[in-house]
Amino acid sequence: MKFTPRQPGINVNVTPTHPLKELAILAGGLLTIVVGVYLALGLAVDLMVPRLSMELEKKLAGAFIGRLVETDPVADTTRSLQALVDRLQDRCAPLPYTITVHVKESDAVNAAALPGGHMVVFTGLLAEMASENELAFVLAHELGHYAHRDHLRGLGRALVLMTASTVLLGADNSINSMIGQGMVLTELSFSRKQETQADEFALETLFCHYGHVTDATSFFSKIPKDGDPGRFGHYFASHPENRRRIGHLEDLARERGYPPGKPLPLPADLVSKSKPS
Amino acid sequence: MIDLIVFLSLLALGYGAGTWAEKRHYRSIAEREGAMIDMPAVTLKSVDIPEHKIRSAQLVYGSAVISVDYFKRILASLRNIFGGNVKSYESLLDRARREALLRMKEMAGDATVIVNVRIETAAIGKQSRRKNIACLEAMAYGTALTVEK
Amino acid sequence: MIITNIESVPGKTVLEHFGLVSGSTIRAKHIGRDIMASLKNLVGGELKGYTQLLQESRQQAMERMIEEARLMGANAIVNVRFSTSSVAQGAAELYAYGTAVRVE
Numbered sequence: 001m002k003f004t005p006r007q008p009g010i011n012v013n014v015t016p017t018h019p020l021k022e023l024a025i026l027a028g029g030l031l032t033i034v035v036g037v038y039l040a041l042g043l044a045v046d047l048m049v050p051r052l053s054m055e056l057e058k059k060l061a062g063a064f065i066g067r068l069v070e071t072d073p074v075a076d077t078t079r080s081l082q083a084l085v086d087r088l089q090d091r092c093a094p095l096p097y098t099i100t101v102h103v104k105e106s107d108a109v110n111a112a113a114l115p116g117g118h119m120v121v122f123t124g125l126l127a128e129m130a131s132e133n134e135l136a137f138v139l140a141h142e143l144g145h146y147a148h149r150d151h152l153r154g155l156g157r158a159l160v161l162m163t164a165s166t167v168l169l170g171a172d173n174s175i176n177s178m179i180g181q182g183m184v185l186t187e188l189s190f191s192r193k194q195e196t197q198a199d200e201f202a203l204e205t206l207f208c209h210y211g212h213v214t215d216a217t218s219f220f221s222k223i224p225k226d227g228d229p230g231r232f233g234h235y236f237a238s239h240p241e242n243r244r245r246i247g248h249l250e251d252l253a254r255e256r257g258y259p260p261g262k263p264l265p266l267p268a269d270l271v272s273k274s275k276p277s
Numbered sequence: 278m279i280d281l282i283v284f285l286s287l288l289a290l291g292y293g294a295g296t297w298a299e300k301r302h303y304r305s306i307a308e309r310e311g312a313m314i315d316m317p318a319v320t321l322k323s324v325d326i327p328e329h330k331i332r333s334a335q336l337v338y339g340s341a342v343i344s345v346d347y348f349k350r351i352l353a354s355l356r357n358i359f360g361g362n363v364k365s366y367e368s369l370l371d372r373a374r375r376e377a378l379l380r381m382k383e384m385a386g387d388a389t390v391i392v393n394v395r396i397e398t399a400a401i402g403k404q405s406r407r408k409n410i411a412c413l414e415a416m417a418y419g420t421a422l423t424v425e426k
Numbered sequence: 427m428i429i430t431n432i433e434s435v436p437g438k439t440v441l442e443h444f445g446l447v448s449g450s451t452i453r454a455k456h457i458g459r460d461i462m463a464s465l466k467n468l469v470g471g472e473l474k475g476y477t478q479l480l481q482e483s484r485q486q487a488m489e490r491m492i493e494e495a496r497l498m499g500a501n502a503i504v505n506v507r508f509s510t511s512s513v514a515q516g517a518a519e520l521y522a523y524g525t526a527v528r529v530e
Binding site for chain 2: 001003005007011014015017019020022026027029030107152
Binding site: 394 | 433441444445446448450451452453454456457458459483486488504505506507511512513514515516517519521523524525
């Protein structure tokens with residue numbers, strides 16, 4: 001048998017695509033799918049959330065909240081804050097929730113509405129209060145979030161993301177821990193619409209309880225003392241969002257014809273915590 | 278964040294070093310194949326050589342183990358989600374087999390023809406959890422016949 | 427292109443040979459097939475998705491081998507052998523090789 005040495009000109013066993021192009025296509029495709037699924041699930045969660053019952057919410061909340069809420073050492077403050085919240089809730093903001101107030105020692109000027117009816121108020125915020133009305137507005141604002149069940153939307157999305165990443169990559173992966181950390185920052189912040197609705201709720205509650213809405217927005221107008229509002233600085237007037245909120249509330253007060261009135265001083269237990277402003 | 282940076286730099290390293298090593302290897306393979314083109318390796322059992330002319334028949338073999346770089350591995354896992362040809366591994370397999378064949382021919386020395394060539398492949402490396410270290414071992418073996426002129 | 431598994435092509439004579447030709451593919455399954463396979467694990471039976479995947483692999487490997495033989499000027503491939511291995515997780519690798527010859 002004769003042998004003729006021949007060579008094929010090309011290599012048939014290798015596809016001549018550039019590897020970087022392949023990476024771009026595959027990674028891009030994956031990213032699109034992930035983003036699409038996230039958005040679709042966000043929509044689904046938004047639809048489902050108003051139908052979630054209180055007991056189920058308390059059970060789900062237990063999983064996320066355990067770390068944040070501890071026994072607080074400032075018992076007196078907690079008690080009078082709790083009493084104030086209960087008074088507000090009594091006639092003017094009846095919610096099917098039992099709200100538990102927790103006070104945490106921190107310089108953060110903030111309050112948070114966490115799932116399960118746990119409201120967290122930081123002592124930094126209490127230090128800035130000049131009157132009971134001001135404090136009542138902030139607390140009523142948080143009650144508004146509860147009334148509209150805003151906190152559940154963030155919780156729902158985080159749960160869905162964690163389930164998806166567990167299915168794809170296995171439990172205990174790095175994405176889950178990223179979500180656990182990131183949730184405190186992103187998913188617990190509320191959208192502009194939710195904030196505005198909570199503002200309106202607070203305004204109405206204040207009017208109902210005190211008969212007037214003086215001092216409601218005075219907290220917004222405060223300039224931070226050290227000039228740096230920090231991570232949660234959206235309560236300060238320097239934040240452009242707040243100017244809009246103040247304007248909106250003032251318009252609303254004018255529309256509804258809320259009369260001016262005299263603000264009440266802070267309850268005695270909380271006075272010692274406030275600094276002269 | 279630091280995880281992401283480490284990942285991206287490993288990816289870049291894998292791509293850079295891997296592509297350079299692959300090009301170098303392919304050049305060497307092409308060169309040696311050109312030099313050894315006159316020694317055929319066939320899967321036939323006989324090539325019509327009368328028995329009295331065969332001076333010697335000897336088993337010859339050659340093997341090579343080639344491993345993937347990080348970049349190729351990531352591409353393969355992405356491909357696993359979408360399906361289709363895993364293009365990044367094709368060159369790996371190609372190189373391993375051609376290298377094995379060349380080493381077999383080198384072992385044959387100055388034989389005339391290598392008959393009944395078989396090529397076996399095996400994937401070796403730690404098969405731990407879900408991440409296989411992709412190393413392919415290719416082995417080629419056949420009988421080298423030396424024919425007197 | 428005539429392809430046989432035996433030493434020759436019956437009824438024709440081999441005039442010359444050109445050496446070894448080969449074709450290889452490596453195909454991965456996508457997530458859909460994976461999920462179907464896990465479900466099938468519960469009830470048993472043929473995994474049609476995987477069967478189809480391997481058939482496509484074999485088809486493509488043979489096509490590549492034929493292409494290489496044609497580029498060499500052959501019109502038949504004899505003594506074809508197959509070999510498979512699992513190189514990557516979830517991917518099927520198929521390798522076909524034979525001797526390219528010219529018959530008449």
